[in-house]
Amino acid sequence: MNEIIKLLQSHRSVRKFTDQPIPQDVLGEMIKCGQAAATSSFIQACTVIQVEDTGKREQLVGLAGNQPYIASAARFLVYCADMNRLQLACDMHKSEMLSGFTEQFITATIDCALFAQNVLTAAHSLGIEGVYIGGIRNNIQAVTDLLELPHLVYPVFGMCLGYPAQNPEVKPRLPLSVVLKKDRYQDDTDTQTISEYDEQVRDYYRTRTGGKKDTAWSEQIAEMLVKEARPHMKAYLESRGYLLK
Ligand SMILES: Cc1cc2nc3c(=O)[nH]c(=O)nc-3n(C[C@H](O)[C@H](O)[C@H](O)COP(=O)(O)O)c2cc1C
Missing domain, CATH: 1.20.5 (Single alpha-helices involved in coiled-coils or other helix-helix interfaces)
Known part of the structure; x- marks a missing residue:
């Protein structure tokens, strides 16, 4: 196995971090790796908001269902699917942009996922690890307001990044x-x-x-899928100008 394959297969989510900061230029390099990911029709529809304000971080801890690592991570990033700035390109050429298509929701969301995974992998290669935070969708309208996101922009997920202060095992995947x-x-x-x-x-x-939890994968899935999955999302996305057609 080469080093990249070893790195990819050694991913694990990390939720405890040391106090070591991630310098802005290092973060910038990682974000450039995100930008280097493939992007549907070259739309480049991912915008990242790095949340530095400690008050906003604390609010996000609560909004994401009390996940304290949002505050304790060296960096907290929110990945936003962003069709807003595409309007600018259309305006420059006097084209009338058609929005609201489900297809655009899919492509912008995929762009964010590919971008983010590149950032996480680049981070990992530098000894920095982290965890995605889908919990920000628990209270997505409040997150939208907190980050002052314009129309046609929605926060897909967050990501905590920092130098690890824990060493979890790699979680086994399906055969x-x-x-x-x-x-x-x-x-x-x-x-x-x-x-x-x-x-x-x-x-x-x-x-x-240490023996406290021993839940099977199928058990977890069976428990999860009897609950409603953030049923507010459809109306929220429609209000942002997505999923209308
Ligand atoms: C889009 C996405 C959202 C996630 N949201 C959360 C979250 O809100 N909180 C959390 O602790 N982990 C979150 N995770 C991490 C998953 O729980 C984790 O990736 C999964 O259990 C597999 O474990 P591993 O990453 O250690 O291999 C999220 C992962 C993804 C891909």
Whole structure:
């Protein structure tokens, strides 16, 4: 395995950080790695807001469902899907921009995900780690107001970054045979395969929590998917000018 493959396969979310700062120029290089990701039709629809204001960080801790690492991380970034500035390009050429398409929601959101994962990987290569924060969508309108996001901009997720003060194990993923199919979708995953994987996940949690938690993967999914998933999102996205057509 080469170094990049080793790096990618050693990803783990980190939620405890040292006080070591991430210099602005280092952050800038990482953001340039994000910009280097592929982008649908060259739209470059990701804007990153680095939240430095400690008051805003504290508010975000609460808005994201009490996640204290938003405040304790050296950096906290909010990745925004941004169709707003595309309006400028259209105005420059006197074209009337059509917005509201679900397709545009998909492409702008994908742009953010690709951008962010490049940032996280670049960070990792420099000894900096972190965690995505989808929790900012719990109170997405309040986050939108706090960051003064204009129309056609929505916060997809946040990301804590810092030098790690914990060393979690890599979380086991589903077996390759479950996620990689040939030529067609073979719906051939059986409960035996999932049960074996569940045992690996239980072991992972036992080790990570000193035996306090030993939840299986399928158990987690079964608990999660009986709950509504942020049902406010549809109306929110429509109000931002997405998902209208
Ligand atoms: C889009 C996205 C949003 C996430 N949101 C949160 C979050 O709000 N809080 C958190 O602690 N972890 C969050 N995570 C981290 C996942 O829980 C984590 O990636 C997953 O459990 C796999 O663990 P690993 O990253 O250590 O391999 C998020 C991950 C992604 C990709």
